[in-house]
Amino acid sequence: MIRRIMLKEFKENLRQGRFRVSLLIVSLLLLIAAWLSFSYFNSIQQQHAEAKENARNIWVSQDEKNPHSAAHYGTYAFKPKYPLSLIDHGVDKYSGISIFLEAHKRNESQFMAAADQTGLSRFGDLTPDFILLFIIPLLIILTGYNAFTRERELGTWQLLRSQGLPVWKLALGKWGGVFLPIFLLTAGLFIIAAVLLGNLQDFGQFNLAALLLMFVVYLVYYAIFVNLTLIVSAISRHSGISLVSLLLVWIVVCLAMPKASSNLADAAFPYPSRQAFASAIDEDKKLGLDGHNPWNQAAKEFERETLEKYGVDSLHKLPFNFDGYRMQKGEEHEAEVYFKHYALLKETHQQQTKVYQAATVLSPFLPTRFLSMALARTDYRTHWDFADAAEKYRLKMQEALNMDFAENSSYGNWAYRADKSLWKNIPDFSYTPPSYGTVLQRNSGNLVALAVWMFVSFFGLRYFTGKI
Secondary structure, rough: OHHHHHHHHHHHHHHHHHHHHHHHHHOOOHHHHHHHHHHHHHHHHHHHHHHHHHHHHHOOOOOOOOHHHHHOEEEEEEOOOHHHHHHOOOOOHHHOOOOEEEEEEEEEEEOOOOHHHOHHHHHHHOOOHHHHHHHHHHHHHHOOOOOOHHHHHHHHHHHHHHHHHHHHHHHHHHHHHHHHHHHHHHHHHHHHHHHHHHHHOOOOOOOOHHHHHHHHHHHHHHHHHHHHHHHHHHHHHOOHHHHHHHHHHHHHHHHHHHHHHHHHHHHHHHOHHHHHHHHHHHHHHHHHOOOOOOOOOOOHHHHHHHHHHOOOOOOOOOOOOOOHHHHHHHHHHHHHHHHHHHHHHHHHOOOOOOOHHHHHHOOHHHHHHHHHHHOOOOOOHHHHHHHHHHEEEEEHHHHHHHHHHHOOOOOOOOOOOOOOHHHHHOOOOOOOOOOHHHHHHHOOHHHHHHHHHHHHHHHHHHHHHOOO
């Protein structure tokens, strides 16, 4: 019986011109978005590969020079792109694609795609995630807003009840009639995505399980919207009231709550300004060892401790070049300063995340958005992880260069030159993102929030349809 009601609702929807037109428009938008995203990322991946190869060639092709000069010459760490970023671009266009690695300084990522866009980009790009998160819920509303009001307006509700059919079976049938076309549409997109991603060359390792999990996340999101749509239709007296009410729900859930939670998080736990952040780092640097200044107090104290440790009375008698050794210790001090202040930034990010987590009780959009970005590896946590990996690589590179200077030259010999083999012996930067197990663990709160929304919305549907 439930299957028959579902097919009946599905066929009735197909007969409606507005539904067919809406479904066609959304399908075309999805196909265009998928094609644009595929073409864009193929181009981006080629550019990334060329830039990475060029940066490595420039590094290893340096002439003989002082290793610390090479440390200041620097190189780049490029953030890899991942297959599922074709579906959800996340924060990639705002977080940058590469970090310049040089001595004494931890740089921010740069070359953000958003910096090259016009003001129109604030209205949103035509991407698969935009359609999946914003447009398909509107299609659900357009499909099911009159699921129950239509029966009352046509006078068929009492006729259906007189047949002895339980209300919950009727509600499940209508639920399936609304959900089925959305399921087919979404499944079609993800099948196309699986085919495209499976045939991409040199675009990271494609994980089918992650794609399926993302598919399930979106299906749960749509199921919640179907529940909300049918609840509003059940308690509304007229179809017009139901439609307006559901559009208001969509505005609150998909537009207002994300923006409000972002503003609240920024107000409660603001990030320091770039100027204040840089100033605090500079102040802490001055309190410790400066590798380039042998006359400051910390450097003099370090010199005394080193002479005592090796039992000599002159820097010339040390078994290594103290200049290189001092610069390495200065690098380590500066790394501790950067670690301290970036840890404070991460703590602020975690506090803001708690605000977003609390806001998930008012909007299923938020947990869906965060889970989608996390699975696509385009969220801020993945960016933080990449930036930390780049910093660890920078420190190892600086250590190799400074210690080569210290171990292969004498004190005061700044004319020392290392040959090209030193640059080649420093391995190229590589980055492995957190496993999907770690991703799910980090987003356990979002999984719980989405599950609670699913349960509560189904309970609400059962309760309110029973009141008709």
